[in-house]
Amino acid sequence: KEETMTGAILSKISDDFLECTICLEPFKDPRVLPCLHTFCEGCLKKFVAQDKVKNKFSCPTCRTETVLPKGG
Known part of the structure; x- marks a missing residue:
């Protein structure tokens, strides 16, 4: 049971790193700022x-x- 919980937590962390915090969707044409966000x-x-x-x-x-x- 602990392995399942660990897997779920790791999956959530991975998803958060692949999600834009403005639109809350997976990144589309991701851009990294100097602050690394x-x-x-x-x-x-x-x-x-x-x-x-x-x-x-x-x-x-x-x-x-x-x-x-x-040029933006």
Whole structure:
């Protein structure tokens, strides 16, 4: 029984690492920020578009500021 519980926990951890915390779906075109948090490219674009400052944004998870490269 303990093996089953361990397997379930490992599966949950693996799933969490493959899931965007914005849309809660498996990553689509994943993008890794300098803080090492990962999001879908589309989710990041929508998130950045909401910000008033166009050349930088804060990570949705840890709020570390990220400067956008030229061209986005």
